[in-house]
Amino acid sequence: MTLRPADSSALLVDGKLIPGSGGTFEVLNPATEEVVGLAAQGTASDMDAAIGAARRAFDTTDWSRDHAFRARCLRQLCDALQSHLEELREITIAEVGAPALLTSGPQLEGPVADLRYWADLAEGYSWETDLGTATPMGIATRRRVFKEAVGVVGAITPWNFPHQINFAKLGPALAAGNTVVLKPAPDTPWCAALVGKVIAEETDIPPGVVNVVTSTDHRLGAQLAEDPRVDLVSFTGSTATGKAVMRAAADSLKRVFLELGGKSAFIVLDDADIAGASSYAAFSVCMHAGQGCALTTRLLVPRARYDEAVAAAARTMAGIRPGDPTEPGTVCGPLISARQRDRVEGYLRLAVEEGGTLVTGGGRPADFGRGFFVEPTLITGLDNSARVAQEEIFGPVLVVLPHDGDDDAVRIANESPYGLSGAVWGTDPDRVGRVVAGVRTGTLSVNGGVWYSADAPFGGYKQSGIGREMGVAGFEEYLETKLVAAPATA
Template identity: 45%
Template sequence: MDRTRTDIYLDGRWVAASGGETLPVRNPATEEVFASVPAGTPADVDRAVAAARAAFPGWASAAPADRAAHLDRLHAALTARADEIARTVATELGTPLKVATRIQAGLPLTVLRGYVELAARPPAEETVGNSLVVREPVGVVGAITPWNYPLHQVVAKVGAALAAGCTVVLKPSELTPLTAYLLFDAVHEAGLPAGVINLVPGAGPVVGEALAAHPDVDMVSFTGSTATGRRIAHLAADRVARVALELGGKSANVILDDADLATAVKVGVGNAFLNSGQTCTAWTRMLVHRDRYAEAVELAAAAAGTYRLGDPFDPATRLGPLVSAAQRERVRGHVEKGLADGGRLVAGGPDAPLPGRGFFVAPTVIADVDPDSALAQEEVFGPVLALLPVSDDEHAVAVANNSRYGLAGAVWSGDEERALRVARGIRTGAVDINGGAFNPLAPFGGYKQSGLGRELGSHGLDEFRQVKAIQR
């Protein structure tokens, strides 16, 4: 079915883009182009930012209850589209439908519900001496989002920005733009005020750069690679604009000698392979105490063998394709480099059987990885797990911290206090102990080159607010 979209969303209306070019949308499981969207231009960005700027005073001054009511209607409109969202993500990204339903469609609805509730609360005020300290919306926000979680990453930014009283121009990934179009269908149905949120699809070097450098954009919120994040930060810094950056990760899954090894390895493999490994928080380094390392390697290889590759709409499929041919080649290159650097292949690898078509990479486990090697240091963004032995708790923390990234991680131990001590020592924005569940209300973000700022919950909302002191 052709799902081509022909317009962009500006100032409360679907309108034609200023240029005539389009961007193809490819099904990564079949390699076929099945849709297209307009290729936005800098002129479209100018129009979108102007609409957002004009809408800002009214939206910023609206009563919190009114903003919450608008977001509540948006939540209802998105909920009605949940099945279509899941199927669209399965088609344009390749996430297996069961996972797409639960995470790609379900998680953003949970996040948005949280922002409906937060939007209804007036921003906190405090008195410091003779000063009244108040919080106000930062202004016009440029949101630039990735392809791997094409609705969640949008809602994490847009929901918070709108709840805070900001207006938004969104540039979704050109690889998975159709999910964003479903969001804006819901925006239109919900009747959000004209100009409060605008959509300009397009290529990153064109639309993304125009948005990040635009003089009337007060803040840029970006999720993607660290390299692109540096570029966004430079563009924003030239005009001293605020940035929030959610970037790469190389998270460590630390399994101590007293852990429930079978559970720790099974859950760890599942985390590393979630969304075909295309997850910034993926625990792609499994650090196991030497006394249990050999058993962990066997368990990880066996677990990887249960991940069936195939059609995202087949209920038996556990691992879909990567998003593009380019991403497949990058991941293959990481695997080949990891083996050339001395890693020991225990599952998957370059010669593993694959479906005849589609951008697939076999679920791969490589043991005996050097902590300083490329496979242990570079973000692979594919279904590739590296195993590394560690000798004690201090060594595990040192190896976990031997990374320029610091986004997430995990610790497993039969002694929760011991696990907590290790977790405190790991320099990352989040750590799960013994499989602790993801909390969509907790702050999400990284240390070091994993980013700046936080998303989700009240901490995510505060990113879109300025602080003012009024003396009296």
């Protein structure tokens, strides 16, 4: 099979590739603003059918109990996707606007390869634990703990890293024995729809186990959250939408996993290489045009070295020009849409209104007549109470803030509704350790350490979410715990 854009104009429901009941909708290339194809427009009736198929597959098949079969299917899916990497890469660049270099890592190849981790975990996990014999109320009793699949999972995913987030939900949910209804973002329907095609045509995953419903209708996400046939909703996206998902799920008291926004702090201690750390922070916030919830978008530097840090960050950001994502050297591609570009530009105007200075960037690159590009922008002259220092912008924008020592840096980092990620740079291990212990966030990088991995849990504190994705902790989000007690035999 060769994947083509035309293949993406279908839903996957109950093992069949079907047209959307609402027809189709256009898919835009954010680097050129051109319509590159069509995707299936799913409707409420399509979502209802998908939920029904997932419910039947869970309730009437052995999928949830056959661990070896699930592992084989996941490896089969990994092999099939790897045989189509070049087609998937082309589609991902065109639909997401992701720089080509990122498709060798977290935008495509990494998440596909991670499916093997979930297959191995399904086979090697301790599904049963013997607690031994006890005598509660004088009755000799043998207790065993079983881990079982939750049931039907509704997965709602965003547009910024679609493969990584789709597989971070599909992988553990399927490995744990659940069935899934996937509702991808309307900006990036192909990445999910083409995976659905591979599942239907190149794997032994039974009908109804995976269903994919693409649509521009955001109400379908609410439908997933509200439907009592769905046992768990796994959502990645904005904090505001995450709150709406929680409210929608409340009536049926279904479990909710949320991976939400961030405004993470990059803390530089006074014994660190100030220029090197500041340049690193500036470079990282430009990757994929700053469209990453875990990017460190607040640079906290010693007040006495503030000007030095600003100069280093400005040099780095001024040297990164937004570029064509198909070019191998591009780091900063386009924003996903005109709406997102308007949002970022609104925050840049707000920064000036709040009294800040745009040291570099702040506009649209002059050498692009089309495409949703924004220059990497460095903001100074504000404190942590400014909205651009408190709110998630989701663009290549870095705010530099001064701190007055380690304790003050921790205070500023924690003075945020979010707690998703962060970084600490310093040379004294004891000082670094104390700062790491003080920052209230789910993920921290020390001196450039890389935390992303299939076996490493990812998630946040506070309004950055509930639960963890990836690793054993992420796998267990999709499991229930059952205790079975029986009379002990002699």
